[in-house]
Each structure stands twice: as C-alpha cells, then as structure tokens.
Amino acid sequence: MKTILQMIEDELRPAFAACGYDEDLAKAVISNRPDLCEYQCNGAMAGAKRYHKAPIMIAQEVAEKIAGCPAFSKVDAVKPGFLNLTLSPEFVSGYLTQVAADERLGVDPIGAGKTMVLDYGGPNVAKPLHVGHLRAAIIGESLKRLYRYTGHTVLADIHLGDWGLQMGLIIEETHRRHPELPYFQADYSGEYPAEAPFTISDLEEIYPTASARSKEDAEFAAAAHDATVRLQQGDPGYTALFAHILRISVADLKKNYGKLNVSFDLWYGESDAQKYIPVMLERLKERNLLHESQGAMVVDVQQDTDTKEIPPCIIQKSDGASLYATTDLATLWQREQDFHPDGVLYVVDKRQDMHFTQVFRVSRLAGIIRPETSLTFLGFGTMNGRDGKPFKTREGGVMRLEHLIADIDQAVYERIMENRTVSAEEAQKIAQIVGLAALKYGDLSNQATKNYVFDVDRFISFEGNTGPYLLYTIVRIKSILRKYAETTGQAPASALRPAGDDSEKDLQLVLARVNEAITGSCLDIAPHRLCQYLYEVANAFNSFYHDHRILAEEDAERQQGWIALLSLVQKVMETGIDLLGFEAPEQM
C-alpha cells in the first residue's frame, strides 16, 4: 500500500508536469509548521534556479493545478515558495479505513525474497549474561522483528563465544577438582556419563576461579592452554565434557533471553565455525592475500582512500592458533554456504568497529560473501550510569542481567501496589510485563549508535516518554473497547469517519504515517524512530480522548467511527510495541 506521502506526490507530479516542470520537484514532506498546513512541498524553491523563475510563481502555478483535487481541502502558495497542503478529512479517513483493513497496516513487503542474517548475541558459555549483553539483545531482537514485518526472511544467530582459552580453563579446573572423572582418563573407552559433573551455578563459579588461578599459577595456565589445544584437536573426553558445558549453558541462556522476550533461530557458536577455517584459509591463499608479518599470518586491508591506518587483519597468530577475525570469517563462509544471505547485520558494541572493518574487507577481497550481499555493522554505544560512566553495580562490579531485571520488576511492582487494588500475584505478573517494557523502551528510544544514560527511575516512571506510558495508553483503549462491546454487544466497526475537529484530525494524521514509520525504522536500522512515532500516537490519542466522550456519544454513527478509530490506534500501538519486543497487559 502506498504511504500517504506517496499518495500526495501522486497528485503533485502531474501538476508539476502540466506546468512544464520536472516531476522530481514534486516531493512532499510533513509540515514543519503545523499551524499553517499538514504537508508541504518545497519543490518550487528547488526549481527556481533551474527555470529562472521566482519560486512563488512556480508554487502558485502548481497550487492552481491541484486546488480542485479531492485529496486536499486547502492548498496555499506562500511567501518564498512553499506549497502548503491540508488534506481533506474524507481523504484521510478513507485512507485509514484501508490501512485498518490491511493485515500489515499498509506496510509493503519490501523484503520479500530477501534473506537477512542477524548476529546480535555473542554471550560466552559458562558465564552469566550481564548488562553488556543487554543492548545487543534488545536492539537485535527489535530489528529481527522489523525485518520480518517488512517481509524479509530473517535468521537470528546468537553466535556463542564457546571456543578458545575459556573452555580450556573450565576443563582444566574441573580436572583439578575431579581428576577421577572418565573425561580425563587417557585409556577410557566406555560411554561418557550422560549427566554433567556440574550445574550452571557451578560453571559460573568455576570460570572466574580458573581465570584467577591461571594468572597466579603458571603451571595451571599452561595446563589450561594444553587442554584448549586438546579440545580443539578433538580429544574425545574433552569433547564430551565440552558438550556438557555447552548444553547446560545454552539451556540457561535460553531461559534468560526468554525473560527478555529475545529468541534466536540459530544457536551456532564459534566452535561451529572451526570446520570452515581450512577452506576459508585455502581461499585466502588462492587469492594470494595471506602473508607473513612479524610471525603472524595476515591480510592487508589498507585502502588508498583511507584517512587512517587500518592495520592488517591477523588471521593466524604466530603460534598458529586462530582468533577472533578467523572465526568471524569462517562464520561468514558458513553463512554464505548455508543461507546465501542478501545481508548480514552485526549488532555489536561500537568499540569493535575496527574489527568489523577488517573482517568485511577481507571477506570482500577473498569473495567469502557475494559482492551484492550487504555487510552491516551496527555498533551500539555504551550503557552508562547516571554519572555518565559505564554502568556498574553499587559495589562497582558488573551487574548481572537477572539482577537488573529483578530490580526493575520489583520497583514496578511497588508502584502498581501503591495505586491499584489488584492481587499481589496479579501485580507480580503485570510488573514483569511493564518492567520489560520500561527496560526495552528506555534503551530503544535512544539512537542505538550513541552512548546513553541508563536511569531505572526514569525508565519505570509512568509519566512522560516511557514504555509504561505507552502501555498505559493501550490499556486505556482496551478498557474503553471492552466496555463498548459489553454495553452495545457490537463488534467494533471497521470504517473510520472523517474527522470532525482538530484533535481527531491530528490523531488520524498521525495514524496515517504508520507504514512510513515502520518501513523507515527498518530501512534506517533505527528502532528509536518507531519509539518516537508510537509516542506521538499515544500523545495524539490522549489528547483526542480528553476532548471526546466516546462511550457517552449519542450519535451512533459518529460513535462507531470513533470506535473504529480506537481499534486502529490499538492495532498500531500493539503492532508497534511488538516490533520493539514487548507487549501490553490487560490492565495495570
């Protein structure tokens, strides 16, 4: 379905053409002077030079041409050369009736036939999720949903950190504690136990302990290194133990991501990429890209146009081991082989900008992905505390995600209990839903690429530009529609009526932008745009609500139009928050 801007431009284009001007001048934008008009066209000023004509003249000519157009109730050519447009109420309500009838709110499936791989996880196994994982999860999940909604086939890959020294540390520490286990018996030939020798909480303790030990105990460090190598070489006992670690961690991660309403289609890890390293290296050699530098094998990625020095990408350490870039390149190889994606999007901390610059360049040089496949790095900023420094616990440590969520839920719970008389049990459930909305909206409403201040008190506030405010608005609408259905026994009408006053018109105009908002948010990889739009919808609705007595309205036709309007507001807002990754309760 066309956007309202496209529909306006459809009217403008023939008018410009009929006056002898280029159609590319017929560009419509939202008015920046709502007191004067709803939409505007600045093409006359852009064309003034081209046609050696005063812009106001051009604007006037075009205005005369489109004045009779049913889409517009008012057309003005103003001062320098603005073309000010006011849409007719019938046009707007007619458009919205179509949007309301459309399954997808008029959003075109621009991604039909396109496959996107999203990489937004990156947690390490055997380590709890902490606030550092929060942004990737929240932003990535929203983008996944936006891409799906716009018709893309999306594969979300968690890309676990499950390889390298950390695994050796855990294995060696387990060895130290339980040397009698069969995993460590060289001559063991039986089945390894089905039950893991540790729980998730054991693992969460084992890793930091082992990490600390390796720094003090050189012998232990060497043993851990050796264990890593043996695991990578496929030692059966270590492989079995590794499988336990992975299984337990993944179960725990699924649970914790689940609490965030975040899910993945693929649970691949760095370990899964290992088998693609040889073939990937072969390609680098074939293309003569690999060369030795200071003992390491590297690929030069410097380009003539660079303003800064891009160091060579290290593919193999001087001891022959692979590292971060190697794994990422091998992973890209795997993705290309398995999915032939049209795009790969990484949602990762912006401090890794250089790494992805290097990896992308190597993959282009080596043809690891097709030239037409887009490689995008969405580097998100740091989550800071109120002091503007990276977010920490009161003790100065890294905040576990579970604790953060629990704190927020508790704070929301207390507010709910203050105001409403719902049962404590009910309040708990509602607090989780509202808490998640507060957390996610607090994050997503900021530009992803910028650092932002994480302020729980502000996010969970039920006033202002917050998640809870959006939810409150939805709950309020649900309540009205519920009452309407109860008292009249009627299903909501589907046809909207032309707006009868300003606040109704304003609300309708905001709703008419829904498909642009969703599509734009996706194309710009910018969930914060959707946040802002939904906030505008909520504000417009609350103003409308304040001015109209919906359930008391005696004119049945008018009332039905309003009910249809409310249903659409609800649909837009519920769809919107779903795309952001949270939901609204029935009451709060």
Add this chain to the structure above:
RNA sequence: GCGUCUGUAGCUCAGUGGAUAGAGCAGUGGCCUCCGGAGCCGCGUGCGGAGGUUCGAUUCCUCUCAGACGCACCA
C-alpha cells in the same frame, strides 16, 4: 601522536539544507457530577566556538575546543 564518534533547554534525549529547532523530567499555574487523573491544557533560557559553501546551515565543508572510544597476535 594518529583516527573514529559525540557535543542541541538545568537534566535526559529527539530533529531538519528551508518559514517560529521540538519532547520528557525537574519547576510552576489550571482541569475530576465525566469512558482509567499513570491523563489533559498552559508558562522558557538552547544548536560547544570560528570561518566557508548556499537564495537559505543547527544540518554540508574546513579549522578549533571538550568528552568518549579505538589504534595487529584478547573477544
């Protein structure tokens, strides 16, 4: 040192080559015989600084100041 990013109201953040740069919070003044007042309607000092391009710059370019981050064998 080199490079990247950021700098908008007291605070937290949006925004745009165009007409008067917007929200929220905080402050303050109104609005409940009424569908959920967790709401609505008011009240204001601001684009770090200096040049340049342009009919027009907060937006683009250069310089400059401040902060964050990054500069090969961690991920």
